Amino acid sequence: MSGSEKRIKVSNIANYYENPRHPIASDEFDTLKKLFDSVGIPQMLNLASDIKAHGLLPCNRIVVVYSEFLKKYVVYEGNRRVAAIKLLLYPDTFTFLDKATIDKVKKIVSGPGVDLSTSLNCYVTDETEAFFIMERLHSGEDHGRGLKSWDAREKENFKVRQGNKQSLSNLIYLYVQKYCDGLDITTILPFTTIQRIFNNRKVRTKIGLDVSNEATFTPDRINLVVEASKWIVAESDNSQMSITRLFNTSDTISDKLCPWIDTYHSTHPAPTYDYNSLDDSLTENSDDSLKEPPFANESHPNSAPPSSPEPSVPKDKDNSPSASNSSDSSKSSSAPSPVHSPSSTSSGGTKNQPYFFQGLDYSKLDPNDSTSHGVSAVCRELQLFSDKKLVSTYPLASAFLTRSIIEQSIKYYSHQHYIQGQGKLIWANIEKLSKLSQIIDNYKKNLANYITDTTIRDYFTALFDNYNDTVNPLNWVVHRPSEFQLDASTLIELPRKGLLAVINYFLTF
Structure with missing residues (x-):
């Protein structure tokens, strides 16, 4: 790092007109307005309140570059914080905010907390280094080079290790790993959903x-x-509803799950426990405070229940065709359904596999990266089509989306990865190719230098070795829908043949 520390007056600091968080602005006032519109006024008020209460984090420096044109220091890293400090220092200049918001700001300023200073400690550097710092901080994990956000389980671990009370979901996660040969239960249900459902007082008590x-x-x-x-x-799969909607209130959770538990106990004798000894005073998560938004983390590459009756067998991690089909036809789930007799079982088969693109993982895409905008939009609609099981209703749109995700994910991956042994991105080889068939041919010719994972290479070859069988029918639907359409079952099966695993690799590797 070649920059230096300097204390600079806030009045001599300009927010960055080309901040990736918002459209390019014309001046300082327009920049602040666009930033508040993009981030959200409540979020900016929360940040301002936190800065007033605790000050700025010493480890998170504000990075500025001096502009000869503006005769000011321009913020490259820390625009939200600088804007929040300006709001606290000069609230009446933010005339794009309504009076009620300005009054809230003034109340924050007059409240308890640290004294506000009209100057800030900044790291002054050149634009090249500033861009490098911005990319490292905001581009995600990037194979270990950048910041990695905690997931729900890691956040819970932090709380527990700081001496806070253990949560039910964390204990379930740990003991499932212990008793079920390392099974990660979050491959079945999201961590927050485990807490919401199994911390239901009646369910928790009935299980013991x-x-x-x-x-x-x-x-x-x-x-x-x-x-x-x-x-x-x-149940979510059969009802064609997301889990959070199907089990959306405390009463619904207990009404649906408690009879299932009774049926399970009738077919799986277990030691008798004194359930009355359990502490019913344990705080139960309220329905409103823990409701997840529709489609939030509900889908997962392994979200379908495994066909094996033994919970100790971890589910296949890569959705390989052989793993998802090898045992479905010969095994059935041991968990009985309360709507049938105690002896009935749920059969395996395709109904226990992810529907369409359920499990599509695009969480690592950077919303500020222009190369990911198109693929993000396609992923969102594929997720909706999968969660709501719309393929049979809209087979034409499903084919369009499938064709699009193939092309968009391949192009996105080529923008992010270098050719093995060369100092150039894959995109340099394919950017002038106008047809998807040409792009796929280029990948096939250079597969070992493009894709390092041998399993994904095998999937890619199996899927695209015969372009006319795999992708061309999708092209026919796109270009000649009046003459040619694919049936829903063909479209639903395609992701299960390795396409989902390949797409997830392209978007998350």
């Missing part, structure tokens, strides 16, 4: 789990939780 007594987390109870999780996913 007590967060204050880890001895209650026995192998038989943990097996029940795993099988119940599979059943929940199956």
Whole structure:
């Protein structure tokens, strides 16, 4: 790092007109307005309130570059913080905000907290280094080079290790790994959903789990939780509703799950426990505070319940065709459904596989990266089509989306990855190719230098070795819908043949 520390007056600091968070602005006032519009006024008020209460984090420096044109220092890293400080120092100059908002700001300023200073410690550097710092901080993990955000389980681990009370979801996660040969239960249900459903007081009591007594987390109870999780996913699949909508209130959770638990107990005798000894005073998550938005993390590459009756067998991690089909026809789930007799079981097969593109993972895409905008839009609609099971209703649109995700994900990957052994991006080889068939041919010719994962290379070859069989029918639907259409079953099967795994690799590797 070649820059230096300097204390600069806030009045001599300009916010960055070309901040990736918002459209390019024309002047300082327009920049602040666009920033507040993009980030959201409530979020900016929260930031201002936090700065007033705690000050700026010393580890997170404001990075500026001096502009000869403006005769000011321009913020490259820290635009939200600088804007929030300007709001606290000069609220009446923010005339694009309404009076009620300005009054809230003045109340924050007059409240308890740190004294506001009219100057800030900044890191002054040149534009090249400033861009490097911005990219490192805002481009995600980037194979270990950038910041990696905590997921829900990691956040919970932090709270527990700081001496806070253990949560039910964290204990379930740990004991499932212990008793089920390392199974990650979040491959069945999202971490927050586990907490919301199994911390329901009636459900928790009926299973016999007590967060204050880890001895209650026995192998038989943990097996029940795993099988119940599979059943929940199956119910969501069969009803064509997301889990958060199907199990959306405390009463709904207990009304649906408690009868299933009774049926499970009738077919899986277990030691008798004194459920009345459990502490019912444990705080239960309210329905409103923990409701997840529709489609939020509900889909996962492994979200369908495994066909094996043993919860100790981890689900296949890569959705390979052989893994998803090898046992479906010969095994059935041991978890009974409360709507059938206690002896009935749920059969395996395609209904236990992800529907269409359920499990599409585009969480690593950077919303500020222009190369990901198109693929992000396609992914969002594919997720909606999958969660709502719309392929049969809209097979034409489903074919369009499938064709689009193939092209967009391949192009996105080529923008992010260098050719092995060369100092240039894959995109340099394909940017002048106008047809998808040409792009795929180029990949096939250079596959070993483009894709390092041998399994994904095998999938790619299996899927695209015969372009006329795999992709061309999708082209026919796009270009000649009046003459040619694909049936829904063909479209639903395509992701299961390795396409989903390939797409996820392109978007997350």
